[in-house]
Amino acid sequence: MTRPPGTGTPPHVSTEPRAATPAPASAPAPAAPVPVAPPPALFTLGEAMAVAAAIQPGPLATGAPLRLGWAGAEATVAIGVSRLGHRAAWTGRTGEDAAGAMVLAGLRAEGVDVSGARTEPAVPTGLMLRERRTADRLRVTYYRAGLAGSRLAPGDLDEVRLAGSRILHVTGITPALSATARAAVERAVVVARAAGVTVSFDVNHRERLWSRAEAAEVLGRLLPYADIVFAGPEEATLFVPEDQPDRMARALTRFGPGQAVLKLGARGALVVAGDEVHVQDAVPVTAVDPVGAGDAFVSGYLAAVLDGSPVRERLRLAALCGAFAVSVPGDWEGLPRRAELALLGAQDISR
Structure with missing residues (x-):
């Protein structure tokens, strides 16, 4: 640290080194410094719940085999x-x-x-019941209203660690859970924006949680805080008219985000960044479970942002992560590690 102008060593203070004064025999040993964890590269907040998923197609009935797990958009x-x-x-x-306990x-x-998670002694963790009604049709039932995930509140945020992170990621699911959860997300984006943290916002609209009108109003207030926004075409129509994907993405950037990413499912994805439009084909794989593909896509894109990769490489990594996710049962279980990317990444999937 630079000394302020006009200051120096006062004339009555000696600059000669002094012999160390031995500590009294009874003095306790100095306490070991408490290690401080470095701030995360990615900070996120939201709901996570247990999942009971049918293993075989058909209606749920007594004795039907289920796979127990857990899931959550932000956690994925x-x-x-x-x-x-x-x-x-x-x-x-x-x-x-x-x-x-399983989630944590x-x-x-x-x-x-x-370390920022809290447990609720009075209310249980939420539950998702996933039924494979036919071989290619899933039916999902949620038990979440008033349960632990919805109790998230602004006081749960470690604002110091949030402000020290590089990316804050939020979704449109959490603000729909409760007034306190909504306030937590709104506080998070304000803190992140003030600290210069990149804000990632996945619209992730869930019609079972609230109406389109309410979602448009609440999520529309978050959009100007975002640096990167992710949406499907239907989700984008909460804010912009239906149009060609590139025009919709460009319209989203007019609300403030520097990058608008449209997830197009089997058709791939595109991003508008400044004056440029980048298009990415989907990676061809055998789809086993589509749930969690969008969050996997986002995780790849944000990891590439943290890598310092250009937009085209962000899209490529996002597409790879989405492909890995859909090829394995479960929300997050199929997410790849670096060493595994070559299993699908040898193809030229960009254009």
Whole structure:
């Protein structure tokens, strides 16, 4: 640190080195410094819940085999970024129950920092029941209203760690859960923006949680804070008229984001960044489970942002992560690690 002008060593103070004064025999040994974890590269907050997923097609009935797991949009992005080599932190609430313990243990096992997570002794962790009604049709039922994930509040945020991160990622799911969860997301984007942290916003509209009108109003307030916005074409129509994907993406950037990414499913994706439009084909794979593909895509894109990659490479990595995700059952289980990218990445999938 530079000394302020006009200051120096006062004339009555000697600059000669002094002999060290021995410590009294009774003096305690100095305490070891408490290690401080470095801030995460990615900070995110949201809901995570247990998942009971049918293994075989058909209606749920007594004795039907189920696979137990857990999921959450923001948690999936945190895992994807962590597997690709960047520190990620997740903040949320779980119940003080077996499901909550499973969620937190799973995130820790994936290297995600959950020091900001809280447990709720009075309410349980939410549950997603996933039924494979036919071989190619999923039916999902959520049990989440008033449960632990919806108790997220602004006071749960570690604003110091948030301000020290490089990317804040939020979705349109969490603001729909409750007034306090909405306030937490709104506070997070304000803190991030003030600190110069890149704000990533995935619209992720869920019609079961709220109406399009309410979603448009609330999420429309978040959009100007975003540096990167992700949406599907239908989600984008919350804010802009239906049009060609590149025109819709360009219209989204007029709200403030420097980059607008449209996820087009089997047709790939495109991003408008400044005056440029980049298009990415989907990676051809055998789809096993489509759930979680959008979050996997986002995790790849944000990991590439943290890598310092150009936009075209961000899209490429995003497409690879989405392809890995849909080729494995579960929301996040199929997310790739760096060493695995070559399994699908040998193809020239950009144009």
